[in-house]
Each structure stands twice: as C-alpha cells, then as structure tokens.
Amino acid sequence: MAAMQLLTAGCRKTPKKKKKKKKKPPAVCRSSVSLQLKTICVSMATRRVVQVYLDLLSQPCRAVHILLNCNKIPHTVRTVALRKGENRTPEFTKLNPMNRVPVMEDNGFVLTESDAILKYLAAKYDVPEHWYPRQPEKRARVDEYTAWHHNNTRPHAAKVFILEVLVPAQTGSPVDEGRLIRALSQLDDTLDKLESMFLRRQPFLCGDDITVADLLAVCEVMQPMGGDRDILKERPQLQRWRSRVQSAVSESFDQAHAVLYALRDRRKAKL
Template structure:
C-alpha cells in the first residue's frame, strides 16, 4: 500500500488527518503543501487537486479530496480501525451525524472568526471593523455553545457517545483554530474543556505534534500582548 497525505498543519482538517494517521501507525508519506507560500495554487498541485485545497490523499493512485470523504474512504478500506470509526451501522451513523453537522455547525463559524480577526489583517494590512468582528464572534460563540451543550452536554464523554472517534479529533482541530486569534473556548465552555483534555490524552504525542505550529503562534502572540 502507498498512501500520500498532502497537508498543511495550519489547516484544521489537515491536522486531523495527520494526527489520525500517525496515531494508528499508518505507513504514509507526508507531503507538506505550504499555504502561506501559495503552493496550493501552483500548476503542479492543481493537477493533483483541481480545487486547490488541502488535505488530499493519493492511495495507490486513487486521489481523493475533502476530509470527511477521506475519513469515510479510509474506514471502508480498513485503514482506520473500528475503534475510531465503527463498522456497526448505528454507531457509524452517530459518528457521521456529527461529520455532517460540523461543516456549517462548527467549522464555518470558528474558521471565519479566525480569518476575520487574525488572517485578513495580515493579508490586507487593515484592522477589522469592530462591529463586523463582534458579529463573527457572536456566531462562533453560538456554535460553540451548541457544541458544548447539545453534543457534549448529554452525559457522554465523547461526541458520538461513550467511545472516542474520528468525530472528536475533527472537532478538536476546529475548536483549536480560534486560539490563533486570541480566543480559547476552554476558558468559557466547561464541557469543551473537559472533553478537549480527553481528546488530547488519547491522541498524544501526535496531537501536540500536529499542533506545534498553532501552539507556537499562540505563544508568540501571548509574549507580544501588552502587560496590564
């Protein structure tokens, strides 16, 4: 088997797949694609992924985009173990229930807050409009509140029930993203805080490895923050 993962650790779903493949001891070839250097727009990469995004896998010549599609495919191929992506129909449906929800339910709002507050100012050199930023923060907090209360507040330790799954890893990588914009969800949402600890513990040391760039950015921002 030959499996290549095209990824950038600044990308939430890229981090999830990178951490997952490391965790399950999959013999894969990591192929970094530097988004900051616009390598995803190169002619060479566009031949691999016409959508010019990461992550992408190449499995024995079969090229596939979109993180959720990749997770489902790797499960069907027997690469992801049942312990993280159940084969049982009902248990798998619980995992996929979250995978379907998270695109617009969680990812959109966390990613847009990060983009408006942290990324756009770097690209444009302009400070975001406070009222506009407040709107994005409000929508993100509504999403985090839903995740905290309705997904994690049902007396179960993980997103899909009693056992950790790929849904937890994908969600954790999304919740981490706003930290680069100075917002840490664990400070406000107790269910998220406890759950994040369980997810990190399960996937470490690879969880920290996948977040090494993000954590470095967070530390640097902390050092630059004015002392009160």
C-alpha cells in the same frame, strides 16, 4: 511542487527496508525535515504508502494528520503552504483542481475532502473500530455530526481566526471589531449545541469513545488559539471533552498543533 516540505511518519519497518535505508538516502526526502514534528524519513522505494498533502495551519489537515499518526498508518506528508500559494501551482492543480487541502493519494487513488479521507483511512487501514464504528446506528451518529460540522463548527471557528489573525496579517488593517463580535456570537451558538446536543450524555461527540468526528471538531475549536484566543475558556464541559480527545490521541495532538502554537507564540512575542 518543489517548495513542498516532505515528511514521513509512522512507517512500519521491515528488515528489507532497514537495509535499503542504510545504503541510500530516501528518494522521496527532497527538502527539509521538521524535527519539531518528530517525524522520520524512511525509504519508500520498496512499497507505496499513503501520501497526504497538508498545511497544518488548516484545521481539516490537522484532523487527518492526527488520525494517521496516532494509528501509525504508514504515510508521507507533503506540506502545501497555503500562505505561499502552493495550492495553486500547476502541479497541485492537476492533483486537485479544487485547489484545496487536504488531499490524499493511496496507491494512485486521489481523494479530497477531510471528511471522506478520514472515513476512507479508517475503513482501508483497519484502525480500531471506535474511530468509525461499523454498527449502523453508531456509524450514523458519526455521519450525522460530520454533515452538521460543515455548516457549523467548521465555518464558525474558522471565521474568528480569519477575522482576528488572517485578515489583519494579509491587509495590515486592524481587526474589524463589529464583525468579530458577530462571528463570536455565531460561534457561541455552535458551542452551545456541541454541549447541549452532542455531549449531553456522553464523553465524546458521537458516543462513549473517540471517533473521526471528534478530530474534525477539536481541530476547529483549536483554530482561534492561533490568535491566542481559547474559545473554551469559560466552557468546562467542552474543556473536559478536549482533554479527553487530547489524551486519546496522545502526542499526535501537539504534533499536529505545533504550527498553530508557533504562530500564537510569534504573535505574542511581537506584542
């Protein structure tokens, strides 16, 4: 996994750590650090922090990235570039035989699946309760959305991006317009449900405040933006929701999406 880019963020500093930082460069910083993401390396020698293996072009990875950053949970990011097949190296396969990102490691405990990682982090790191409420009915609303998400928002927004950006980039062939139209129609149905079911009478998907469900959802609906397509363009209700999410997580939203914006801008520049 030598090619992986290592980043650390949001680490609470102690005097002890500061001292060590001055004496010696961080042992874990093996490769370049992205200034764009405004993250800083600090020494991990004295304590273990959460490690996450992410590709920020992957929607569920961005959701995990946002939760960690906006809650200042001490963590290290190891970038696993899917386009370079870094998820298929023997080292990564050992970590996650499913070869998927995100993966989280917390003091030896390895966990896959963004849904599970977000809920684990919320429980373990004592983030503000609204992220994953403890009250059974409120929690059930989050579990209900996340279960629904896997077969709705997740595949449908992803498919538009795959057809419009990934497949043409990988094969050199033009966009399959017929399949794209069908995918957009399926996505429309999902967006309708997000509006009429989940946001019908409340500002966030699962209630009055932001939860991990909003993170999973917003990162999916942002994905077609990589192909310069804003799928919420004609949906003011969902636009307002996205703005609320963006405000609630402040700069961590754009930090997580920097790679997607860069992709969009590169594609625009080529045209």
